[in-house]
Amino acid sequence: MLAASKNSLTDGDTGRLVDLVSQIARSDCDYQTAIPGLSLYRRNAVTEPLHCIYGLGIGLCLQGSKQVMVGEEVLTYAPGQSLVTSVDLPVIANVTQASFAQPYLGMMLTFDNTMVMQIAERLQLSQRIKDDGFRPVTVQTLDVCVLNAFERLVELLDEPCLIAAIAPLITEEIVVRLLNGAHGPQLLHIVSAGSPSQHIAKSVAWLKLNFSRALRMDDLAATAYMSPSTFRQHFRAVTGMSPLQYQKQLRLQAARQMMLSQNVDASSAGGLVGYESSSQFSREYSRLFGEPPQRDIKRMRVQ
Incomplete structure (x- = not known):
């Protein structure tokens, strides 16, 4: 039997982040945090499909589940999965599993395109990415190192005097890990010169x-x-x-x-x-x- 990858999620891995987010998002609402680009979400019931725009960034489903329609494609993501949008995109999204006892909890971190491009160049990642199979929105299993970085990012909200200095560093770490992970090929499509x-x-x-x-x-x-x-x-x-x-x-x-x-x-x-x-x-x-x-x-x- 093969050993589990050190970056694979196991049951309970998202528990710490669920606790952190639920302490902030106490009512049915969207929460724009003091960290640029970071938003938290809580829904106490399933929602009707909503037209919105997803920017370049990553969304995490921590509890419950969500459905996103991109054109004619329907994507579903649940706890332990991450959704990355490679380009600003109109979508139709709705929460498909939530209750007052166990609400939907999610978060989104948006990136600056220039930052992603600079990181890709600094890492000397491939500049020759074929356009075959490009998808603007992808759902993948959440990398445990990305999860840990998000935990540190949310914990930083308790230290507002350090946000300006540390939040950009954690955000860059998340981008580096995404570029080197399962979402990397799709992000590279957008930043490849x-x-x-x-x-x-x-x-x-x-x-x-x-x-x-x-x-x-x-x-x-x-x-x-x-x-x-x-x-x-x-x-x-x-x-x-x-x-x-x-x-x-x-x-x-x-x-x-x-x-x-x-x-x-x-x-x-x-x-x-x-x-x-x-x-x-x-x-x-x-x-x-x-x-x-x-x-x-x-x-x-x-x-």
């Missing part, structure tokens, strides 16, 4: 900042050094959708957030995110979220 995936990642970053502007496919393809048809092909391979669909989801999610958190009316929200026609905005909003803007926001506020 000159690779199509890296060019698409840059286009995605531009779209995220400029989604309200009119989309000129030829110009966007040119900045990625591709023809429009090749660009569309690679963009769909990376994100699971076309550039136009990606922009549309960014616009609609931004408008929804404006209406929900800033009390912006539907007509104004549509205009602010780039829609010239309020009827088109309402139609596309209803198609994505299942209800017209006003009815959807009213439902969200009473949940």
Whole structure:
């Protein structure tokens, strides 16, 4: 019988992190911590599918389970698994297992693309990664060393005066371990100099900042050094959708957030995110979220 790998998780390995997170996340909510990029989550019941954007980073499921839909692919991850997103991506996510007695507990740590690229270069990792089989979101068994690093990161919240000095070091350790682990090949697609995936990642970053502007496919393809048809092909391979669909989801999610958190009316929200026609905005909003803007926001506020 083969001995277990020293990096393999065993029953109870996540217990320490469950205790740490549950002490902070005491009610059904999202918790933005004092550590840049680190968020904690607690849900006391299963949730409806929610449209959101996952950034470059790693998510951990500590208790309960969660489902994430990326394009037409459905991923499920449970305790002892990690989910890594290699590029900013609109997804549909929902908690599938949770109760008040045993709530869903999770966490997310987002990274800066430049930091990941610099670490990959410093480690002299392969710069020739084939695009075959690239997936923007992957679920793997959680490496015990990554788990230990997360424990130290959360424990650091009790020492706020040390966060600025130590948190970046632990975050870099996590990235180093991810690049050298099961998630590494997918992350390297995005940071490998000159690779199509890296060019698409840059286009995605531009779209995220400029989604309200009119989309000129030829110009966007040119900045990625591709023809429009090749660009569309690679963009769909990376994100699971076309550039136009990606922009549309960014616009609609931004408008929804404006209406929900800033009390912006539907007509104004549509205009602010780039829609010239309020009827088109309402139609596309209803198609994505299942209800017209006003009815959807009213439902969200009473949940």
